[in-house]
Structures are given as C-alpha cells and as structure tokens.
Amino acid sequence: MESSRDRGFCDQLAETLRNCVDTLFHRGSDQSQTGRVVEEEAPYCPPNSNQICPSLKVWSNSEEEKTYQLMCSTKKCSWVIPLAGNAYVTSPEGPPEEEPLENFISDCGVSNWNNGLRKMSTFFHSTRPGYVLMALRLRVPNSDGISRLRITLSHAKPPFRQIDVGNEFPASSEEADDAITIYEAEDGKQSQTTEIFVQGSKWQLAPCGKFFLPMDGYIRFDLEGISRSGPYFADVTHLIIIPESDWFTEQTFLKFISSPSDFYWGRRGPSVHLRYIPPPLTDFEYFYTELTVPDGGDVIGAYFCAAGFRGGYFGFQVNSETERRILFSIWSEWNTDNPGDIPEEYKVVLIKKGDGVIDGEFGDEGSGGQSYLIYPWIAGRTYRFLVFATKSGTEDTVYTAWFNPTGEASDWGLIASFFKPKDSTYLRDLYAFSENFIPEQGHLERKCEYGAQWVHTTDGTWIEMTTAEFTADATATAQNRMDISGGLEVESGNFFLRNCGFFSDAVSANTMFERPALGVPPDIDFSTLP
Structure with missing residues (x-):
C-alpha cells in the first residue's frame, strides 16, 4: 500500500508539471473573459519536413524563457527533453522498405506511430541517482480513440543494489496499473516498467509516474505501443522530468540534446x-x-x-x-x-x-x-x-x-x-x-x-x-x-x-x-x- 504522503507528493509534482508545461509550450494565447490564458493548437508537422516543428520552439519569447529559468531556479521544473534529438526506433521489426525509420522520428518528434513492433527509446545522461517524476507531452492524432502505452526505464549498466521504488504512480487514467514493476532484463540490467492510457487529439501532458534513476550514466526511457483503438498510438514531442528534491536538482546534471540545430549530428x-x-x-x-x-x-x-x-x-x-x-x-x-x-x-x-x-x-x-x-x-x-x-x-x-x-x-x-x-x-x-x-x-x-x-x-x-x-x-x-x-x-x-x-x-x-x-x-x- 502506498502512503498518503507519497500520493500527495506525486499529486503535487503532477500539478507543478502541468503548470510548468502550460507555460513552456505556450505558443500564442488569447484572453478569455475570465482572464484564463488559452493555448493555441500547434500545427501538424509532417515527417521529413525541413522546417522545425513549432512545438520544438519551447520558448515563444524572452519572457517565457525567463519564466523557465525562474522555474529551474526554484526547482519547480528542470529538464524538458525533445524526442526529435534524443529518441530512436530501437525495435525496428517490420518491413523497412515500407516503413523507413525516419518516418517515425522527425524534427517534430515521434509521429506516424501505427506499428506496435516499433519501440521508441529516449536516452539522457545523469550524474547521480535520485527520484524523479516523468511525463510525456503527446496527443492521439486524428482520433477519439484510446492508446495503451508501456514505459520502461533502465540503465546502461547494472545497478549495484536492489531498488525499491514502492507503488507511487499518478496514472493518467483510472484504467492504468497503479504500480511500477521492477524486473531483471535478460542482460542483467535492472529496469522499472509501467503502463498508461492516453486519449485526445489535443496536445496534453501525460504523467508516466515516479521513477528512480539508479546511478550515474546513460538512462534509457522506452515507449511501446500495446494497443490502440484509433489509427495511431500517439504523437510525442517531449519527455519532461521533475526531481523530487531541491538537493537532487542542485547536485545533478542531465545531459541530452536540446537544440534543434544539434539534432542531426547528435543522433548520428x-x-x-x-x-x-x-x-x-x-x-x-x-x-x-x-x-x-x-x-x-x-x-x-x-x-x-x-x-x-x-x-x-x-x-x-x-x-x-x-x-x-x-x-x-x-x-x-x-x-x-x-x-x-x-x-x-x-x-x-x-x-x-x-x-x-x-x-x-x-x-x-x-x-x-x-x-x-x-x-x-x-x-x-x-x-x-x-x-x-x-x-x-x-x-x-x-x-x-x-x-x-x-x-x-x-x-x-x-x-x-x-x-x-x-x-x-x-x-x-x-x-x-x-x-x-x-x-x-x-x-x-x-x-x-x-x-x-x-x-x-x-x-x-x-x-x-x-x-x-x-x-x-x-x-x-x-x-x-x-x-x-x-x-x-x-x-x-x-x-x-x-x-x-x-x-x-x-x-x-x-x-x-x-x-x-x-x-x-x-x-x-x-x-x-x-
């Protein structure tokens, strides 16, 4: 059983994350009569386009950049990882002549994802262990369907000790498993896995859960499509990571490719x-x-x-x-x-x-x-x-x-x-x-x-x-x-x-x-x- 303190922590972080991303990904606004800022829908960016997708322009103006920096300084939001520069199709089963890998990950992130055999893996480098909350910025395009996604977090080398992350997981749907499972992979590397359900054709924040980064080095975040009722599993642009504590933020550096100008050489x-x-x-x-x-x-x-x-x-x-x-x-x-x-x-x-x-x-x-x-x-x-x-x-x-x-x-x-x-x-x-x-x-x-x-x-x-x-x-x-x-x-x-x-x-x-x-x-x- 999870404690009320742990559930409260996850709920608080999830709310912080939503507020943070509402600011980070705001690309144009309209003031409603209540004074609430309304986010405009991002235009669809086709694969293989030479134009950088607007969703990758994390800050629409200097004020927004200052807001992000302020959030980092108060440890409310720390790392926003674009999949366009840090993700790969790591299980490329299927006919490649019909489904080139570049059709799945473009300058817009993950799109055209209709093949359940295609595993999408995002990599980042951490300097120390610690607890974090993770979320995905995504949408289920052109459909009112529901997609079931499996998430696995693992490390590039085996940890030195067993990891107990408990059962804290703020699921994005009541249908999702309310737990993170720890298991030993075939290569002996310890991993954490869970599943989430997502739906809706507008961009949204989907909490993935609370994870433990086991040690320094490269971390692998796998995303698999388990089932879908629409034509696509999801379009995914960013992985967002928030630390549990101020200490972790102060002592930790996450390394990944953040600038669109570095995506090509970085992915090579x-x-x-x-x-x-x-x-x-x-x-x-x-x-x-x-x-x-x-x-x-x-x-x-x-x-x-x-x-x-x-x-x-x-x-x-x-x-x-x-x-x-x-x-x-x-x-x-x-x-x-x-x-x-x-x-x-x-x-x-x-x-x-x-x-x-x-x-x-x-x-x-x-x-x-x-x-x-x-x-x-x-x-x-x-x-x-x-x-x-x-x-x-x-x-x-x-x-x-x-x-x-x-x-x-x-x-x-x-x-x-x-x-x-x-x-x-x-x-x-x-x-x-x-x-x-x-x-x-x-x-x-x-x-x-x-x-x-x-x-x-x-x-x-x-x-x-x-x-x-x-x-x-x-x-x-x-x-x-x-x-x-x-x-x-x-x-x-x-x-x-x-x-x-x-x-x-x-x-x-x-x-x-x-x-x-x-x-x-x-x-x-x-x-x-x-």
Missing part, C-alpha cells in the same frame, strides 16, 4: 579518433596499418578509417545489410562542399584504379576525388591497408592506396591512385577514426581495433608508431553525446575505438595511450605492388 552520435605520434623531422611515403572489427561491431552506418592523413582517408564501411565498401578519398585544396565548384586546376584526378573499383567525386564535407570497391569484408577478420604519397614536382602530390584481405604478400590489391594539384607533400598527420553516417543508427554501438602502425621513410627505413592520442569530435566536446571510448585493448595489445550505443563507461578525450611494440616490420616488396 560522436566520432572518435586516434592521432598517431610519428617520428619527428622525418619524411615518410608509406603508411601501413591493420584493422579488425570485432564480431557485432559492424553496424550498418559505420565507417572505420584505417589510414587517415592530412588530405585524405582510407578505410571501409557498412552501407546496408547486403553491401559493404572499401573507400579511399582525397580532398581538393579548393575549399567547397560542392565538387562542381572546384576549378579545373584544383580538381583531384584519377590516375588508375583496381578491378571493380568505382571512382567519382564527393562533397558535403569538403570536396574531392573518391573511389570505392564493393567488397564483403567480415567482422572478426584482420585486414591490411597501405597508403602512399609522393611529391610530383613542386606543387602536386600523387596518392595511392592498396588493400590486403589475407596478409599474404601476393594479395595486395590496388584501390586507386589520385593526382592532387596545389599541394606538394609526403604523408602527414596520421590518424584513424570511427563514425556513424546514418542518424537512425546512432543508438547502436560500434568498435574497431588497430593492430599495427608503421611508416616507411623516404630513405628506405620502416619505423613503428606505438603512441596515439584518443580524441573526439565537437558532438562529444559539447557533451551532446558522451558515449566515447578508445585506448589500448589489454588482451590483444591493439589500439581500439568505440562509439555510439549510449554506454556509460566512457574514456576522456585527449588521453594518450601507448601499445607494446611489435618489432617486426611489414614484409612488402613495393616494386611488385599493382
């Missing part, structure tokens, strides 16, 4: 890098490295750079369930994101390419020449990469890349060779990186290992590189995403990179690592390379 997830420390004052023409993606790390949307350098990169990626590519790209010295704007004298020109290799241009991240080979590389297998750069006259450079799937000296295959004008150089600023290029896949963890790094100097000497600095991109630096890791894999002695997946055991960026030296250089006869 952070990129992580290894910056190798080469020998000083040395010119080197060749860079050799080995790359292994462990079983399960080959997520769709992953690109693993094996051999990066100033002016280009070389690695492989997962494009779909049926296609994988080896990719080698060289940037033009002309600064543009549109390859069509590059003057002829600055264009990167293909010299030669291997069998089956497709060449072209790329843009949107700078521009230049690109080549790729559709190749079914396999997780758990080690692949070798070799890149070459040499000066061509006083102003230009020739870059060439080879790929070896077996390690046998006779198995080096040419990817491509490019002529790059207006930059005469050898290899510089060597690095590796891991990134995700599909926003809908940003909740899935990926990992790779780098087993050897050698450079070959212009005077014919192999030099091993054993030191690397782990770094991350602006998404991680801004703490929009904190699921970054890299360093030394103790068992294998390899460098590794790990990113996305909302794991909580992160590694701080700008950390130096050193691996054990191998001592045996690659056995490559450059004169026999294709």
Whole structure:
C-alpha cells in the first residue's frame, strides 16, 4: 500500500508539471473573459519536413524563457527533453522498405506511430541517482480513440543494489496499473516498467509516474505501443522530468540534446579518433596499418578509417545489410562542399584504379576525388591497408592506396591512385577514426581495433608508431553525446575505438595511450605492388 504522503507528493509534482508545461509550450494565447490564458493548437508537422516543428520552439519569447529559468531556479521544473534529438526506433521489426525509420522520428518528434513492433527509446545522461517524476507531452492524432502505452526505464549498466521504488504512480487514467514493476532484463540490467492510457487529439501532458534513476550514466526511457483503438498510438514531442528534491536538482546534471540545430549530428552520435605520434623531422611515403572489427561491431552506418592523413582517408564501411565498401578519398585544396565548384586546376584526378573499383567525386564535407570497391569484408577478420604519397614536382602530390584481405604478400590489391594539384607533400598527420553516417543508427554501438602502425621513410627505413592520442569530435566536446571510448585493448595489445550505443563507461578525450611494440616490420616488396 502506498502512503498518503507519497500520493500527495506525486499529486503535487503532477500539478507543478502541468503548470510548468502550460507555460513552456505556450505558443500564442488569447484572453478569455475570465482572464484564463488559452493555448493555441500547434500545427501538424509532417515527417521529413525541413522546417522545425513549432512545438520544438519551447520558448515563444524572452519572457517565457525567463519564466523557465525562474522555474529551474526554484526547482519547480528542470529538464524538458525533445524526442526529435534524443529518441530512436530501437525495435525496428517490420518491413523497412515500407516503413523507413525516419518516418517515425522527425524534427517534430515521434509521429506516424501505427506499428506496435516499433519501440521508441529516449536516452539522457545523469550524474547521480535520485527520484524523479516523468511525463510525456503527446496527443492521439486524428482520433477519439484510446492508446495503451508501456514505459520502461533502465540503465546502461547494472545497478549495484536492489531498488525499491514502492507503488507511487499518478496514472493518467483510472484504467492504468497503479504500480511500477521492477524486473531483471535478460542482460542483467535492472529496469522499472509501467503502463498508461492516453486519449485526445489535443496536445496534453501525460504523467508516466515516479521513477528512480539508479546511478550515474546513460538512462534509457522506452515507449511501446500495446494497443490502440484509433489509427495511431500517439504523437510525442517531449519527455519532461521533475526531481523530487531541491538537493537532487542542485547536485545533478542531465545531459541530452536540446537544440534543434544539434539534432542531426547528435543522433548520428560522436566520432572518435586516434592521432598517431610519428617520428619527428622525418619524411615518410608509406603508411601501413591493420584493422579488425570485432564480431557485432559492424553496424550498418559505420565507417572505420584505417589510414587517415592530412588530405585524405582510407578505410571501409557498412552501407546496408547486403553491401559493404572499401573507400579511399582525397580532398581538393579548393575549399567547397560542392565538387562542381572546384576549378579545373584544383580538381583531384584519377590516375588508375583496381578491378571493380568505382571512382567519382564527393562533397558535403569538403570536396574531392573518391573511389570505392564493393567488397564483403567480415567482422572478426584482420585486414591490411597501405597508403602512399609522393611529391610530383613542386606543387602536386600523387596518392595511392592498396588493400590486403589475407596478409599474404601476393594479395595486395590496388584501390586507386589520385593526382592532387596545389599541394606538394609526403604523408602527414596520421590518424584513424570511427563514425556513424546514418542518424537512425546512432543508438547502436560500434568498435574497431588497430593492430599495427608503421611508416616507411623516404630513405628506405620502416619505423613503428606505438603512441596515439584518443580524441573526439565537437558532438562529444559539447557533451551532446558522451558515449566515447578508445585506448589500448589489454588482451590483444591493439589500439581500439568505440562509439555510439549510449554506454556509460566512457574514456576522456585527449588521453594518450601507448601499445607494446611489435618489432617486426611489414614484409612488402613495393616494386611488385599493382
């Protein structure tokens, strides 16, 4: 049995939450004869629209922003999390060719949700445990029907102790279960779950209950559609969180993606890098490295750079369930994101390419020449990469890349060779990186290992590189995403990179690592390379 004190606390918080959100999401008002402020209905925002939904403009004017800040200062309202930047479809069962994942979560949040197999998961990062009240801003569109939704709160790593949250739950309908259930998931992570019933085509606040954030790290808020009497389960724009105590608010920071301008890169997830420390004052023409993606790390949307350098990169990626590519790209010295704007004298020109290799241009991240080979590389297998750069006259450079799937000296295959004008150089600023290029896949963890790094100097000497600095991109630096890791894999002695997946055991960026030296250089006869 719940105590009257606990029920009173939940009722009080629910009323505070309603008052808070009435202010936060007010986008235009009309004064009735009683002086009551009436909220206008938000216009419907179709999926895949480039226009930010008005419901995401949490403050309609500076006065409203001041009101929110005042509420935070008095601990009445603390965190409003937009699903558009922090939610994913995490159970994508169903025919994807008929229901693209981007149709369910757009700049407006969750919409078009008619498939009960689609689980919507929202992630945020907490710095400490504590009790909170949660609610969803939602509506059941185009219908007077009732939807039954299941809510599950879990953590990215198992808690250290049992959690007793009691039975406090201010349900949004008398039909809802008046309890939060604690259970152990299959992976051993403890979760809290409950169900609510919602109805009404106007935007509303639906209390989800009182939850316990078990410990620091990433928290996962799952939303599942159990049943519906209308065409859709719900449109959902925001998750609202209010703490139980002033102490929790003062001592806790919740990290999530709040600005619409950060939604795209935030949902893609952070990129992580290894910056190798080469020998000083040395010119080197060749860079050799080995790359292994462990079983399960080959997520769709992953690109693993094996051999990066100033002016280009070389690695492989997962494009779909049926296609994988080896990719080698060289940037033009002309600064543009549109390859069509590059003057002829600055264009990167293909010299030669291997069998089956497709060449072209790329843009949107700078521009230049690109080549790729559709190749079914396999997780758990080690692949070798070799890149070459040499000066061509006083102003230009020739870059060439080879790929070896077996390690046998006779198995080096040419990817491509490019002529790059207006930059005469050898290899510089060597690095590796891991990134995700599909926003809908940003909740899935990926990992790779780098087993050897050698450079070959212009005077014919192999030099091993054993030191690397782990770094991350602006998404991680801004703490929009904190699921970054890299360093030394103790068992294998390899460098590794790990990113996305909302794991909580992160590694701080700008950390130096050193691996054990191998001592045996690659056995490559450059004169026999294709």
